[in-house]
Amino acid sequence: MDETDAVILRRLLADGRATLGTLAEATGLSVSAAQSRVRRLEERGLITGYRAQVDAEAVGLPLSAFIEVTPLDADDPDDIPQRLGHLAEIEGCFSVAGDASYILFVRVASPKRLEDLIRQIRQAAHVSTRTTVVLQTCFADRPPAINVKTV
Amino acid sequence: MDETDAVILRRLLADGRATLGTLAEATGLSVSAAQSRVRRLEERGLITGYRAQVDAEAVGLPLSAFIEVTPLDADDPDDIPQRLGHLAEIEGCFSVAGDASYILFVRVASPKRLEDLIRQIRQAAHVSTRTTVVLQTCFADRPPAINVKTV
DNA sequence: ACTGAAATTTTTAGAAG
């Protein structure tokens, strides 16, 4: 990846619908060359897809939280992520080095739904949980800063 | 928002470059009607934008972590998010109800960069930190499940 | 790996029902 690819990536992170014409202009390439670059970034897996960004509040998910997850029984096989994957309100699941085994990030419609979700998590994965409710999202989902280097 | 809008939203969450023709087909609407729907979802702020998704590892950010942030001095004015906003490696900043005041989610290139970042955070915001390193991202950034209801 | 051009698809806007 060179600086030209980086320019394209930054543009597509800012606007996933940026046109090839725009990308061509930004890079000084022809439209065809810009297209090849984009296709290559997609094929090589640097770009994994395109997505509309939605306002979580506006779509009825005003409450978010972090949930630390700890297995109740250390002898259990650790298939916790698989056991939780079907719960759509879990946006992210991270195995972590710390007191807990996993940290989940969840979005729900209401405190009641959060309570339900926590119960489902405990039952589905046979774990204890420790929940930290988000009071305010100061900023979120900021795009990564793209740096050329050994990438 | 009705079920038709929900179908459109789900499609655009799965593919931000879905064409109006595709959306029309998925909803049973004409292209014109689909276009109006999308425009309305954008104008009403349900759709806040479009973005390429990138593989964080592939773009050189293989290490991520949660950082709990606690003010050193309770008398300080709380402008912590503003003081941290310029640090691009901070992807999200959440005010939380818990032991800490904020939880940050960060992505960095290396352990060394994480160390640097933590130092910068402490200095910039006059806070103490407690960092939980992510060992594995089981899944992340899953799109919210769109439900019709009082939305 | 790029340019340039042609062919196709998509978007956008509008008229009329």
Added chain:
DNA sequence: CTTCTAAAAATTTCAGT
């Protein structure tokens, strides 16, 4: 909301450098 139209813009493909 529909269909239809028409122009503009974007994507895609390909021959040639």
